[in-house]
Amino acid sequence: MLRYVLSRFLSLTLSLIAASLVIFLVIEVIPGDPAAFMLGLNATPETVAALRAELGLDGGLVERYLAWVGGMVTGDFGTSYTYRVPVSELILDRLWVSLPLAIYALTLSTLLAFPIGLIAAATRGTVTDYGIMGGTQLGIAVPNFWFAMLLVLIFAVNLRWFSAGGFPGWEEPGAAIKALTLPAIALALPQASILARVMRSAVLDTLAQDYIRTARAKGLSRRQAVLRHALKNALIPVLTIIGLQFSFLLAGAIIIENVFFLPGLGRLIFQGITQRDLIVVESVTMLLVFAVILVTFLVDIAYAAVDPRLRRR
Amino acid sequence: MRHLPYSLLIGGALSSIFLAAALISFLWVPHDVTDLVIANRLQPAGGEFLLGTDQFGRDLLSMLMVGARTSIAVALVAVGIGIGLGVPLGLAAAANRGSLLDEVIMRGNDLIFAFPSLVIAILITAVFGPSAVNAILAIGIFNIPVFARVARGGALSLWTLDYILAARTAGKGKVRISAEHILPNIANLLIVQATIQFSLGILAEAALSYVGLGAQPPTPSWGRMLAEAQTMIYTHPMLAILPGVTIVLMVLGLNLMGDGLRDVLDPRLRRART
Numbered sequence: 385m386l387r388y389v390l391s392r393f394l395s396l397t398l399s400l401i402a403a404s405l406v407i408f409l410v411i412e413v414i415p416g417d418p419a420a421f422m423l424g425l426n427a428t429p430e431t432v433a434a435l436r437a438e439l440g441l442d443g444g445l446v447e448r449y450l451a452w453v454g455g456m457v458t459g460d461f462g463t464s465y466t467y468r469v470p471v472s473e474l475i476l477d478r479l480w481v482s483l484p485l486a487i488y489a490l491t492l493s494t495l496l497a498f499p500i501g502l503i504a505a506a507t508r509g510t511v512t513d514y515g516i517m518g519g520t521q522l523g524i525a526v527p528n529f530w531f532a533m534l535l536v537l538i539f540a541v542n543l544r545w546f547s548a549g550g551f552p553g554w555e556e557p558g559a560a561i562k563a564l565t566l567p568a569i570a571l572a573l574p575q576a577s578i579l580a581r582v583m584r585s586a587v588l589d590t591l592a593q594d595y596i597r598t599a600r601a602k603g604l605s606r607r608q609a610v611l612r613h614a615l616k617n618a619l620i621p622v623l624t625i626i627g628l629q630f631s632f633l634l635a636g637a638i639i640i641e642n643v644f645f646l647p648g649l650g651r652l653i654f655q656g657i658t659q660r661d662l663i664v665v666e667s668v669t670m671l672l673v674f675a676v677i678l679v680t681f682l683v684d685i686a687y688a689a690v691d692p693r694l695r696r697r
Numbered sequence: 698m699r700h701l702p703y704s705l706l707i708g709g710a711l712s713s714i715f716l717a718a719a720l721i722s723f724l725w726v727p728h729d730v731t732d733l734v735i736a737n738r739l740q741p742a743g744g745e746f747l748l749g750t751d752q753f754g755r756d757l758l759s760m761l762m763v764g765a766r767t768s769i770a771v772a773l774v775a776v777g778i779g780i781g782l783g784v785p786l787g788l789a790a791a792a793n794r795g796s797l798l799d800e801v802i803m804r805g806n807d808l809i810f811a812f813p814s815l816v817i818a819i820l821i822t823a824v825f826g827p828s829a830v831n832a833i834l835a836i837g838i839f840n841i842p843v844f845a846r847v848a849r850g851g852a853l854s855l856w857t858l859d860y861i862l863a864a865r866t867a868g869k870g871k872v873r874i875s876a877e878h879i880l881p882n883i884a885n886l887l888i889v890q891a892t893i894q895f896s897l898g899i900l901a902e903a904a905l906s907y908v909g910l911g912a913q914p915p916t917p918s919w920g921r922m923l924a925e926a927q928t929m930i931y932t933h934p935m936l937a938i939l940p941g942v943t944i945v946l947m948v949l950g951l952n953l954m955g956d957g958l959r960d961v962l963d964p965r966l967r968r969a970r971t
Contacts, residue, residue: 402808410820421824525896525948527903530923530941537934635815639904643927654908657823665823669816676811 388688396681403673404456408449411666417441422465422660435465439663452666461667466659471667474652481551481648482641485564486633489571493633494626496576501583506610508588516580523577528636532570532643539566549645567640575629575636582625586618593617620691627683631676705957711950715943719765728756730763731915739933751922751936752929760917761943767829767918768947771911772898774833776891779840784887786841787848788879791856792871803849806842814839814901818910829918832911836901840894847890851883885962889955896951903944919944 415421419435436442439462440451455462461471504516540548546566552559590596591614599609638650645651649668656664733753740750748757790802812820818835825831852875855861864874905911906920914921919940926936 398804399808399811402804403811406808406812407820410824415824521949521952522945525945525952527900527907527941527944527948529904529907530937530944533923533927533930533937533941537930537937541931631811631813635813638815639908642908650908653819657819657910660823662823665819669820672813672816673811676813680811 385688389685392681392684396677399677400674403677404453404670405449407666407670407673408452411662412448412452413445415662418662422662424660438463439465456667456670462663464661464664466655466661466664471664474664475649475668475671478647478649478652480554481564481646482634482637482650485567485571485637485640485646485648486630488561488564488568489575489633489637490626490630492568492572493576493579493629496572497579497583500576501580502587502610502615504580504584505587505591506606517584520577520581523573524581526574528570528574529639529643531573532567532640535566535570536643549643551646563644563646567637567644567646570643571633571636571640575633579622579625579629583618583622586621587614590614590617616690620687623683623686623690627679630679634672634675702957702960704953705961708950708953708955708957711946712954715765715947715950716769718762719769722759722762722766726756726759726762728759730755730759730917742935748939749935751925752933755917757936757939760922761919761940763917764919764922764940764943765947767906767912767916768899768902768944771829771833771836771902772895775836775840775898775901776894778833778837779844779894780887780891783841783844783846784848784880787845787850788852788875790845791849791852791879792875794853794856802845806845809838809842812839815904815910818905822910827910827913829906829912829916832902832905835905835910836898839901840898843894844887844890847886848883851886852879855879855882889959889962892951892955892958896948896955899944899948899951 412418417432417436419439419441420427420432423432423435440448443451452462459472461475463469464471464474467474500516500520504513507513536548539545546562551563554560587610591610593614596609596613599613600606604612637648638653640646641648641650642654649672653665653668655661656668727747733755735753737750738752742749748761750756751760786802786806790799793799814835817838818831821831821834855878861874861878864878869877902911902918903920903923906918907924908920909924911920912918922940923937926933926940930937
């Protein structure tokens with residue numbers, strides 16, 4: 385197991401290096417002179433030169449890349465050109481909105497999908513099953529940001545149960561969670577639909593296995609066989625999808641934040657784009673990609689923990 | 698002959714409606730979508746404007762028709778990029794299984810998978826500015842590893858078969874075998890995957906143009922219509938509801954069509970699913 389974890393860790397590190405090279409190339413090499421790009425057409429040569437010095441752009445490419453990566457490893461993401469504060473501070477602030485939102489949505493989607501997928505599998509071929517499968521088809525087709533607008537329309541405008549947007553901060557945990565509830569539901573529904581379908585087919589696959597027949601033959605009821613044997617084995621494909629969904633949820637969170645005016649990473653990155661603050665864009669995209677790669681790594685490890693056969697590869 | 702699955706018929710019909718609307722919009726729309734006639738703003742549905750008008754006086758039906766054009770074009774070209782680059786890569790990886798080339802292609806795939814299409818779009822937009830072309834590139838790049846994996850997986854199982862061995866003994870090279878014997882036999886898999894990626898592309902295009910990373914004014918797109926409707930949602934909810942329902946129906950149609958196609962094209966799955 386240790387060897388497996390080490391080999392996965394090596395591949396995690398290589399992926400991070402490759403990803404950082406791609407981002408560095410797009411943001412700092414392709415525009416030519418990032419300082420001139422950030423300042424726009426009306427900048428004087430002196431201000432461009434000053435910004436170049438401030439951003440450390442006068443060094444060679446290799447030197448700049450190493451400084452950027454080295455900075456990130458020690459928590460120094462550079463200074464935002466427009467906000468005039470360290471980017472790490474900006475990110476940390478916004479992360480406290482985006483990350484809880486993604487986790488909230490992931491929890492909701494898992495809590496919804498597990499029982500729904502199980503019920504559909506247990507009632508295969510009945511009206512319940514068809515109803516659930518039809519509902520999930522619809523859930524997959526709904527764009528989450530549009531669903532978010534509908535939720536605002538119903539629960540904020542008409543029923544007035546929730547506010548239509550904004551975030552009170554974590555000083556009031558109850559209010560903060562309430563403010564994240566509609567966004568989390570909007571994010572969770574399409575993901576739950578996908579997950580429920582995977583759950584259903586995974587359980588059905590394991591139900592066809594010999595060991596389930598053995599379990600039934602030794603006297604277990606169908607329900608006992610599902611809960612004791614099928615569920616654990618069905619978890620492997622479900623786990624992959626949950627891992628994959630995390631990156632979709634994080635990306636989705638960035639979009640949903642726009643609907644609810646939440647001060648998260650999404651708002652930060654879009655402001656960064658409009659203000660040409662490349663330092664902010666560079667760091668936030670690296671952080672997002674880092675999150676995706678890290679989750680993939682964790683899912684790989686969780687796999688091996690669930691299924692010892694995978695460790696040998 | 699067995700009758701076609703209902704999912705294929707319903708899905709095909711739904712998708713055809715939007716495809717037809719997009720094609721018709723090239724020749725004729727009820728009203729010009731670049732006409733901002735403030736006197737016509739926020740007209741109710743019915744009458745001269747079948748679905749009503751928005752806050753700029755533009756006809757919603759015309760906007761939806763031209764928007765279909767944008768969505769379909771973006772998603773279609775993105776699927777084309779995915780197939781055009783992903784399938785040859787996947788075939789090459791399978792033909793040289795276990796080689797350095799295979800390893801490089803698959804690791805490259807993993808790397809692209811770490812970049813959600815939204816992140817690719819953000820990177821491109823930050824440097825080149827927003828446009829529909831960026832949306833196409835972002836979704837297209839995201840599609841490459843998807844098709845590479847499907848092609849490689851399908852091809853790997855074929856390479857072990859006797860008729861491929863026969864072709865090799867006959868002296869055919871890897872490229873020729875891949876093109877003449879492997880590709881036609883994984884075409885079904887690719888068609889089903891193309892339908893799925895097409896519907897994902899429609900959703901992604903809507904999301905990108907909603908946040909302003911896709912099609913720019915005055916080009917109408919479903920996502921931008923939703924973004925523009927956001928401030929009007931309290932007083933004129935229909936402005937937000939119509940484009941949303943359109944997206945849902947289009948994506949639902951494509952997904953149903955994909956399910957139906959899979960049932961028809963892959964007999965093994967048909968048996969397993971019943």
